[in-house]
Amino acid sequence: MDFTPTDEQRQLVEMVRSFVQKEIVPLETELPPDAGRLPEHVAAPLRRKVEQMGLECWDAPSEVGGPGLDVITQTLLAIEMSQHRAGLYTPCYGLFGGGGLANLYDADEDQKKRYLYPTMRGERRGFFALSEPSGGSDPARAIRTKAVRDGDDWIINGSKMWISGVVDADYGIVVARTGEGRGGLTQFIVDKDTPGLTMTRVIPSLRRVEEPTELEFDNVRVPDANRLGEEGKGFANAAGRLVKVRIPYSAQCVGVAIAAHRLAVDYAKIRETFGRKLAQQQGIQWMLVDNEVDIDTARLLVLQAAQLADAGKNVKREAAMAKLYCTEAASRVIDRSMQIHGGLGVAAEMPFERWYREMRIRRIGEGPNEVQRLVIARELLGGAASIRGEKK
Ligand SMILES: Cc1cc2nc3c(=O)[nH]c(=O)nc-3n(C[C@H](O)[C@H](O)[C@H](O)COP(=O)(O)OP(=O)(O)OC[C@H]3O[C@@H](n4cnc5c(N)ncnc54)[C@H](O)[C@@H]3O)c2cc1C
Known part of the structure; x- marks a missing residue:
């Protein structure tokens, strides 16, 4: 390639x-x-x-x-x-x-006028609500929130958990159950001020921006005009979005790793211990070399996923590999770069402590890494790809 x-x-x-x-x-x-x-x-x-x-x-x-x-x-x-x-x-x-x-790019024209274009102009903000108290890593089984047809409307009841960006949003895309199994999930665009929808709490976590929240739906009435995509296609559409979102999500991890590594290299060249620069100590050189290998490998994996996506291939496996590897490699790079800075590494005036906290979430969000391993295992053992990754 x-x-x-x-x-x-x-x-x-x-x-x-x-x-x-x-x-x-x-x-x-x-x-x-x-x-x-x-x-x-x-x-x-x-x-x-x-x-x-x-x-x-x-x-x-x-x-x-x-x-x-x-x-x-x-x-x-x-x-x-x-x-x-x-x-x-x-x-x-x-x-x-x-x-x-990403979901709204596939909305119908009326929905695009009401939600997508104003969001692109910065006038509206949305959230994406898939996960529930009953679980997020296996949403097809875990989703209990129900939408029941009532004439030209749908009535939604249930709850969502860990939903980011709700505080500043004025609408959200909500995945709800309209039938059985994977084919029984549908997406709806729900205005945040709809009667019956309540943000019950903010969940303080390692990330201070867009803190996750819990939402309750108590007989929330949504017009059918706000159904996003076909009935029963909510899981397929959400899963398709997640695969595409995983590529830029992984790329951001590579960017942060590069920024952390750059600081570590610069610092190692000026800081002295035991009469020599850190950069001259083999223990530090090895940390920097491991950073290099992690970053290059992560970068190549995400570029591979992107190139195959552009070629119209199914990139489930490659997007999962990129997400898995980039999040773990970037965590290692931040940790080593922090270590090279000694006490300064954990000081709030340096960016490492924020990267360290936020990168930890990346192994859980957008499909936890165990689920990415599961996806790769399914592709490998189910015969969709050979052991060298060549598509069959
Ligand atoms: C800060 C933050 C922001 C979030 N923002 C959003 C958002 O905006 N919208 C949204 O919909 N969700 C959001 N989430 C939820 C996130 O997607 C879920 O937390 C995630 O999918 C895991 O779901 P869970 O927490 O219910 O864990 P569970 O599904 O209960 O899983 C628990 C653990 O077991 C592991 N596990 C599960 N099955 C297996 C298996 N077969 N083999 C091995 N290990 C397994 C999982 O990987 C996980 O580590 C956010 C989460 C956080 C922390």
Whole structure:
């Protein structure tokens, strides 16, 4: 496989890299360590710069007015956008838009007008609610929230748990049971102010931005016009989205790992112990080398998944491998880079402690890593791919 970037990709990467290094990284010295948003007077001029680059709503397809970048270009840009302290969960503080909209790209035109376009313009915000108190890693079995048809409406009852972004959102995509088994799940767009929908609590966790929440649905009435996709296709559509989302999700981990490693290399060259620079001590060199190997392997796996996705292949296995490996490799890179910094590594003035906390969630969110291993095992043992990964 050839991952040499095209001239256009190289230019886009350079543009985003320079934006992150010149505009975002310096800002973070002034922001609180867990900041998730920029004050509007700071964000507004930066947003105009993003518009000049033609990269607002950078991951949207051209049919809905986005730049229509292929998956590999999106992957290269996701690696760049996340190379700063808030980069894992809020790359460039949301200035490039996108994120969490993937389901709405397949909405009907009326739904796009009411939800997708206003969200792309920054006027509305959504959440995605799949997980429930009964479980998130096996949603096809765990989902108990029910939607029952009532004339032109649906009545939803049940609860959702661990749902991110609810506090700032004004609508959400909710997966509910309309029948039995995997074919009995349907997605609905639900306005947050619909009577009967309550955010019962925020669940404080390792991540201080977009804290997860619990939601209760008590006879929530939703018009059929808000059914997203066909009845009974909710699991297939959500699973399809999860596979696509896993590629940029993995790429962001690579970006953060690169940022952590860069700091470790620079520090090792200036810090002295036992009469020599850290960079001259073999124990430290080996840590840096292990970082290099982890980052290159992770990068190649995510680029492979992206390239196959662009070629229209089923990338279940490759997206699962990228998610599994990138999250674990990035956790190791952050840990080693933190260690190389000694006490400074755990200080809130450095980005490592935030990356360390947030990266831990990445092995659980978007399909826990055990489930990714299960997906790969199914593909391997079910005969969908040979042991060298060649598609049958
Ligand atoms: C900060 C945060 C934000 C989140 N945001 C969202 C969101 O916005 N929307 C949303 O829908 N969900 C969200 N989630 C939920 C997340 O997707 C689930 O936590 C995840 O899917 C795991 O579900 P669970 O917690 O119910 O664990 P369970 O399903 O109860 O599983 C428990 C553990 O057992 C492991 N396990 C399960 N089956 C097997 C097996 N067969 N073999 C080996 N191990 C197994 C799992 O991997 C997991 O580690 C979020 C979670 C967190 C922590």
